[in-house]
Amino acid sequence: MLGRRWGTAFAAFGILAVLFTTAEPGAATVRSIDPPNGQFTIDVHSVHGNGCPPGTAKVVRAGDRTAFTVTYSNYTAQNGGGIAISQRRAACTIAVDVGVPHGFTFGITRTTFRGFADLAEGATGRLDTQYWFVGMDVTGKIRRDFTGELQDNWQATDEVPLPEVMWMPCRPGGVPLNIESSLTVNAGRINPGTTSLMTMDATDSEVTTIYNIAWREC
Structure with missing residues (x-):
């Protein structure tokens, strides 16, 4: 037994x-695969926000299809010294139409944001970003805090493990991608009369933000 x-x-x-x-x-x-052959297009559908007035934001895909960039030329938040409340936070939302080769999809695996900060002692700055495919949950949420005294270029990078990547739904014609970001500056109590600012455009490069992508079959 x-x-x-x-x-x-x-x-x-x-x-x-x-x-x-x-x-x-x-x-x-x-698992990701090498970028597929076929047409890969990224076209700006709409742009709105005080951080990206008309004609100041540009989206370009990399030639090797491993990334796309968003460049801003008038994205600034500032506070202190009598600055208007409306200028203390700058924000931008970009809706992008994406076209991918038939039978494939992509997801964002790494994001890099760059800019310049001039924060007086006691002042603070904050970067908030997120992105999502239309009809899906918001993902790619990133927050970075900066504290003065600071006068330098800044960079914020976020990695997304492959199992956690949000893939674009496999649908004919693709699915629009929304990219949302904001900069907020607080003058603080030490030097409230001194103007502090943050920009989303680095002084040493034209590339402001980079979205690295991975590919897979549907």
């Missing part, structure tokens, strides 16, 4: 082992 019980137990264990062995690769099948 004991031998039969052990035999049954080992048999059950063997079945479970097979199941787990079979299921494990399936649970981690998220």
